[in-house]
Structures are given as structure tokens and as C-alpha cells.
Amino acid sequence: MYKIRVILDTKEDVIRTILVEDNLNLEELHLTIAKSFGFGGREMASFYRTDEEWNQGEEIPLFNMEEVGEGISMQTCILNDSLPEENDKLIYVYDFLKMWTFYVDVIEISSGKKEGLPQIILTVGEIPSEAPEKEFVAEKLDDGFGDEEDIDDEYGHFDDDFDYNEY
Template structure:
């Protein structure tokens, strides 16, 4: 059995602590999280692998999006494999139009089994009427590229009349 804390990325504290079966896949967790926050679970969503500092990594979409059908999806990722230890983390994004963003953290894993799972054992705060606005700000890059003439200096002169179609 997993005890999972889910925190909405917002100014106010909006937290749910869930108990779920260790046999769950991420699709089951998706519906459990959505329901615990009052959503229907009908919108597109994705989990993202993350490190200890919550840096977003590989996407695990609700549906397999690969052309050949070999990509991962929530249905093929089980908790035991995706969240193998306490303090394993994921980022969960629900409804890509509104970008509800949640931090998912494994609080405890026990061999104990319960029949009435999933269960919300702690509910703090109310979800706002609208998703918090997301502001994506990239770090400012130093302009070390110089002038266009630098390319000629570094790599030799490129003829403008070079015909790439010859090859």
C-alpha cells in the first residue's frame, strides 16, 4: 500500500494524502488524484518523472502517443516500478488548457493491504475556481554569439554562391 501526498502548485495550501494499492498503475493514480481534487478526470493529463529538486523529466502521457505503439503511457507504468521508494516524486499536470500542476510525493510504502482503497486520508484546503496562472521564464542566455561576421572568421569564408544542389 502506498501513502502519497499530492500538493497543488498554488499560493494557498491545497493538499491531499492518498492511500492506494501497490498494484495501481499511473492511470489509476491519475483518476484517484483528479477525483480527490474534485475533477471528473475527463481532461488530458500527464505525469513527469522528476528529481529531488522537482526538475521536470520524461513525460508519461495518459495515452500512448508513439507512432509505432511502443511508447509509454500511464496504463503501462505501475507504481511499484515508477515510484519504487519513499520520497520518489512525480509532477502531475491535469487539463492542458488550464495547466493544473501538482507535486506527487511517496510518503510511505507498506506491505499492508486494505480493501477499501483508494482513500483520501487527509484533505487540506480548497481548490481555487481557476487554475493558477503559469509563468514560464527561461534563464537569460548570455549573448556570446557575436556578429554574423564571426562565422567567417572562425570557419573560413563561406561563398554565398555555393550550390548545395550539386551534391
């Protein structure tokens, strides 16, 4: 049995702690999380593997997106294989148009069995009426070419009056 804390990425605290079976697949976890926050579970969603600092890694989509072969999907990922240890984490994004983003953290794993799972055991805060705006800002990458002024400095000044048709 897993005790999982799910935190909505908002300014206000919106948290759900849920108990689920350890053999649950991630599609069932997706539906459980969606319903625990009042969503119908009908929108596209993905889990993303992450490290201790919540850096987004490999995507686990709701459906297999591979054209050929067995691609990864929520249905093929079992909870105890995907999150085998306490403090393992995933990022969960629900509804790609609104980008509801959640932090999923395994806070306890036990061998006990319990009837009536999945079960919400803690509810903190109310989900806002609109998803928080996400700002995706990429770091400026150095392409190795420098600025346009660097060309003139490196290769001598190009004369703007040069007539290329002379040759």
C-alpha cells in the same frame, strides 16, 4: 500499499493524502488524484519524472503517443515500478488548457493490505475556482554568435553604403 501526498502548486495550501494499492497503474492514480481534487478526470494529463529538486524530466502521457512500437503511457506504468521507494516524486499536470500542476510525493510504502482503496485520508484546503497562472520563462541562451555589434568589431566595420551590385 502506498501513502501519497499530492500538493497543488498554489499560494494557499491545497493538499490531499491518499492511500492506494502498490500495483495501481498511473492512469488509475491520475483518476484518483483528479477526483480527490474535485475534477472529473476527463481532461488530458501527464506525469513527469522528477528529481529531489522537482526538476521536470521524462513525460508519462495519458495515452501512448508513439506511432510505432510500445511507447510509454500511464496505463503501462505500474506504481511500484515507477515509484519504488519512499520520497520518490512525480509532477502531475492536469488539463493542459488550465495547467493545474501538482507535486506527487510517496511518503510511505507498507506491505499491509486495506479494503476500499483508493482512499483519501487527509484533505487540506480548497481548490481555487481558477488555475493559478503559470509563467514559463526560459533562460536566455548564449547562441555563440554574440550581438550584431560584435560582427562589426570582429570583422571590421561594414560599410552600409557598399553597393553589392557593383560586382
